[in-house]
Structures are given as C-alpha cells and as structure tokens.
Amino acid sequence: MSPGGSRSALAWIGHPLTLAAVVLLLLNDHLFKPLWPGPVTGKLSDVAGLIVAPPLLNLVVRRPRVSVLLTGAAFTLVKTTTIGAALATEVWTLVWGPSRILADPTDLIALPALCAAWWAWEHAGARAVRLARVAIVVPATVLAVAATGQSETFRPYSAYAVDVVDSAIVVAIRGGSSMKPAPTGWASSDGGKSWVTWVVRVPPRPRTSACVPGRPDRCYRIVPTRLKVEELSDGHWVTAWEISPAGQDRLARAHRPKIVEDAEVVESLGIAVQRLPTGYVVVVADGADGIVLRDVSGAWRRLGWADSGFDSSSAVSLTAPGRYDDSVPMVALLAGLAAGLVALGCGVRRLGFALGAPTVWMGVWSFYSGLHTPILFDPRTVLLGVLLVPAGAAAVVVSAVRGGTRLWAWGIGTVTTVATHYAVMMPFRAWSAGRLEHYSEASGLSIALGIAAGVAGALAVITLEIRSRSVLGRA
Incomplete structure (x- = not known):
C-alpha cells in the first residue's frame, strides 16, 4: 500500500x-x-x-x-x-x-x-x-x-466607567474575545501617558460629575446621551468639550458592528478627575469610542483603543468617510430594479409580465442576500436566486415581445433602474463625505429621491404610450 x-x-x-x-x-x-x-x-x-x-x-x-x-x-x-x-x-x-x-x-x-x-x-x-x-x-x-x-465570541470594547483609585485613574472596560478576555480596566498614574492593566472592578455605577480634589469650585460633569463635558465656571455650567450631534452620529456608525444587537453606545458615561503634582487631568468614558482626556495644560483629546490601553492615534477620525449600513447598496439595487420593472410594465401590461417581474425581483433579492450574510454565504438562498432569476426573466422577455413593447419602453425602464439606484445611494454617499450632517437626513432624502425617480420613469412610459396610441388612432 x-x-x-x-x-x-x-x-x-x-x-x-x-x-x-x-x-x-x-x-x-x-x-x-x-x-x-x-x-x-x-x-x-x-x-x-x-x-x-x-x-x-x-x-x-x-x-x-x-x-x-x-x-x-x-x-x-x-x-x-x-x-x-x-x-x-x-x-x-x-x-x-x-x-x-x-x-x-x-x-x-x-x-x-x-x-x-x-x-x-x-x-x-x-x-x-x-x-x-x-x-x-x-x-x-x-x-x-x-x-x-x-466556543469563541466577541463583543465590541466599551469604556463604561472611570474612577480614581490609589491616586491612579482607572477606566473600567467590557467586551472583547471570550477566548482572550480583556482586563476589567486600564489604569494610569501619569495623566494618561501610559497605561497598565487593572484587575479590580470599578463600582458598577459610573460617576456623572467630579471635582478637582481640594477645589470645590472646579468641577466637571457629563451630559447624558451626548459626547459632551461641562465645566463649572463662576457658578455656571459651560461647555468644556463636545462632539457635535452630527459627529457623534458618524462615530456611532463607525463603531457599529455587523450584528447590531452587539453594538455599544457612543456617549459620555462616566467621569473622574486625577490630581497630579503639576495640575490635574479629567478622564471621561465614552463607550465604544474609548475615552476623552483633558491634560494638565487644559487641552482635550480623544483616545481610542490600543493594545496597551488608549492612544490618540487610535481614535476614529471625524474627517474619515462615514460608514453607512451594509444593507444600503442592496436596498438601492432592489429599489432600482423594482422601479425599472414597474416602468417597463406600464408599457407591457400583460399577465405574464405581472408574474415574471416579481419573480425576477425575488430572485435578485434572494441571490444578493444569500451572498451578503454574517457568515460566508447561504447556499440555499443563493441557489433559490439562481433558479428564480432566469425563470422570471424569461417570462418578462416573452411577455414584452408578444405584447409588441416599443424599444423606448425598454430604454426608459433601463434608465429608470439606473437613476433610481443612484437616487437612493447618493444621499448616503453625500453623508459619508460630510456633505449631509445627519444620517437621518440621508435616509429621508434617499427615500424621497428614489420614489421621485421611480414615479418619473413610470409616468414617462405612460405618457409616451398614450401619445403613441393617439397618433395611431389619428392615422
């Protein structure tokens, strides 16, 4: 052998x-x-x-x-x-x-x-x-x-509380790999310049305000649900540091994992003040975004996740392209295909087309969604799409040919498909490039433009069909 x-x-x-x-x-x-x-x-x-x-x-x-x-x-x-x-x-x-x-x-x-x-x-x-x-x-x-x-699972890292323990600032964290558990916290005794692991748990209730030791007139507090810190000045609370709501929205989506249920918030959750011989530092836990630190000179900077604690070079840039949902391209594709089929259908108007068009759409949806899953791909969904698309396309083409559909109807249907796709996608790309402030604005504009492009295509086919029949009637 x-x-x-x-x-x-x-x-x-x-x-x-x-x-x-x-x-x-x-x-x-x-x-x-x-x-x-x-x-x-x-x-x-x-x-x-x-x-x-x-x-x-x-x-x-x-x-x-x-x-x-x-x-x-x-x-x-x-x-x-x-x-x-x-x-x-x-x-x-x-x-x-x-x-x-x-x-x-x-x-x-x-x-x-x-x-x-x-x-x-x-x-x-x-x-x-x-x-x-x-x-x-x-x-x-x-x-x-x-x-x-x-046996291995992973959750996004999150800084959820800050405290001062034995003159060291301690940031409590959660998340990470179940196979390589993260430390319960990171500690710094030099104002955030270096970090060491911390194994003692910080109290579960984060502090929302803190004062400089020995200075009751110098206090700081976080603003709930915001990336924002206020400072007590002359008896009044004024903004000491903040990220705009639009910037916070972009950061939240930058840290958003594929499985949304595992997402951690991006907002100020806890605050603490550390007294040093040269002054004091303020550290704020900002959830999935890491921490923000005010150094002894009074400058604020965001520190992102690093292998050895937190580092400013690891912070997600506010000028980086915004990350929209992974489902947006699929929605744009399906919306464009639906609009194009509806526009073409206004010129065909046959039962075979009415059955074939939804079959094509369902096949494309099944194929695309089967290829874009949290796992590598779903073979059953992909196979269903492979079977549905040719069957539906055959019904669409045969019905259109038998109905004597004009070439301009095919042209308008094709243009409507492309126009609707880009009408849905462009607002999200504009938001990603920073030309729109809020993700909700991109979503609303995308819906409005997509509907407008689809309706325009259908009306164009209907109008030309009426004119064509009118000309034939006079002839």
Whole structure:
C-alpha cells in the first residue's frame, strides 16, 4: 500500500500522539478554557490543533507532506493577517455556527507542533487494530478541531466607567474575545501617558460629575446621551468639550458592528478627575469610542483603543468617510430594479409580465442576500436566486415581445433602474463625505429621491404610450 493510501491515512489519526492531542483539545476547549481562560489554554488549543489537523486533512489530500505544509500555511495566514482571520471566522461560522477568530502573531509559537505531527506520521503503522480505533476517533477528531472556533465570541470594547483609585485613574472596560478576555480596566498614574492593566472592578455605577480634589469650585460633569463635558465656571455650567450631534452620529456608525444587537453606545458615561503634582487631568468614558482626556495644560483629546490601553492615534477620525449600513447598496439595487420593472410594465401590461417581474425581483433579492450574510454565504438562498432569476426573466422577455413593447419602453425602464439606484445611494454617499450632517437626513432624502425617480420613469412610459396610441388612432 502506498504511503498516501487510505490505510496509512487512518493509521496516522489512530497514532497515540494524535489521540492524545484529540483528548487535550476536548478537555481544553470544554473544561479548561471556561475554568481558566487566558493565553495558556489558548496556546494549548493551538498546539493540539496543529497535531490533529494534518492527519485529518490528509484523509482528503492523501499527501502527508502537503497536508502538513497546508496546515502551517493556513495557520500562519490566519494568525498574522486580518483578512485570514476574517476568512477563517466566516468559514468556521458557516460550518459550525457563530464564531470569532482573531489574528494573533504570538500564536505562531505553536508551529513546532507540526514537527510532532510529522513524527506521528512517520511512526504510524498500518496495523489492523488501529482501523477499529479510527472508527471511533474520526468523529471525535472533527468535533475536537471544531471546538476552538465554536466556543469563541466577541463583543465590541466599551469604556463604561472611570474612577480614581490609589491616586491612579482607572477606566473600567467590557467586551472583547471570550477566548482572550480583556482586563476589567486600564489604569494610569501619569495623566494618561501610559497605561497598565487593572484587575479590580470599578463600582458598577459610573460617576456623572467630579471635582478637582481640594477645589470645590472646579468641577466637571457629563451630559447624558451626548459626547459632551461641562465645566463649572463662576457658578455656571459651560461647555468644556463636545462632539457635535452630527459627529457623534458618524462615530456611532463607525463603531457599529455587523450584528447590531452587539453594538455599544457612543456617549459620555462616566467621569473622574486625577490630581497630579503639576495640575490635574479629567478622564471621561465614552463607550465604544474609548475615552476623552483633558491634560494638565487644559487641552482635550480623544483616545481610542490600543493594545496597551488608549492612544490618540487610535481614535476614529471625524474627517474619515462615514460608514453607512451594509444593507444600503442592496436596498438601492432592489429599489432600482423594482422601479425599472414597474416602468417597463406600464408599457407591457400583460399577465405574464405581472408574474415574471416579481419573480425576477425575488430572485435578485434572494441571490444578493444569500451572498451578503454574517457568515460566508447561504447556499440555499443563493441557489433559490439562481433558479428564480432566469425563470422570471424569461417570462418578462416573452411577455414584452408578444405584447409588441416599443424599444423606448425598454430604454426608459433601463434608465429608470439606473437613476433610481443612484437616487437612493447618493444621499448616503453625500453623508459619508460630510456633505449631509445627519444620517437621518440621508435616509429621508434617499427615500424621497428614489420614489421621485421611480414615479418619473413610470409616468414617462405612460405618457409616451398614450401619445403613441393617439397618433395611431389619428392615422
């Protein structure tokens, strides 16, 4: 039997080292990680997975050396690139359910485990007794490999409270990966210049106002639901720092994840004042946007999320293009298609067209939505679209031809489709470029322009149809 034969491939999985790695994966992902989450259990999964994956892949590839190299290359791509991690997340979610895989170059320390996997291959015998063992091991192996991706979840980071503890400013945070839990907070003793992890929980009720120690006349407070801080000056509260409502709207959408239910607010939630020998600093927790800090010189600046706490270079720029909902392009496409079909239908007016047009629209909707899902794609929805579009298009074309539809009706229908699509999209692009202040303005204008373009197309076909019949009647 050849080295790549089925018997040898099964024996590789049945090797004691592979079996031990399978057991370690199952215990680590279902017992150790929930009890002791952190880098150690995370690396254990990587080591065991790199031992188990090559023999499992070899069942399909039938080339042991290629299986090891493919495993190493895929692992490196996933752990060192955002694209690789995102693709792995989509594939794992498609196959095993909601998952989250993060790029982490430190995980490459587990790559030498591939040498152990290769050693197991070279010492894998072809004894018949292992075949019986493999019959039980293969399903467990597949489940064990899947466990790592399936057990990981991720929520956006959020700074929700600030306090002063032992002369240090402490920002309480939540969110992050369940496989690599974030610290409960970050602390700074030098006015926000450097940060260290903080493991003691801050009181759950954030402070909404704070005064400089020893200066009851120098106080600050946050404005609920806003990115805004007010300062007590001569007995009156005046604005010390704020982001306009339009800017806050753009930031909220910049931090909005694909799964909206997991979104964290972007608004001022808590405030604290830290006294330093050279003055004082004010720190405000701003939810998903990070924090805003007033330094000893009186300058305010936003600090975004960084690997070592907070940093001004990580803050989302207010001048960056605004991020509109991922569903907007699909809505624009479907609105344009619907408007074009309605305009063309005003010139056809046959039962076959009335049945075919909605079928085409439903097919395009099914195909497009099937390709744009939180997972990689939905094959059943895509297949439904592939079946509906040709059937509906055939009914539309045959009905139009039999009805003697004029070329200008086809032209107006096509122009209406394009015009409506751009009428829906342009307000959102204008908002993204900063030419419209509020997202709601873009939404309202998009609806109004889309309806106007669609109605104009339908009226153009109806008007020309009436004129054409009038001319034919006089002739």
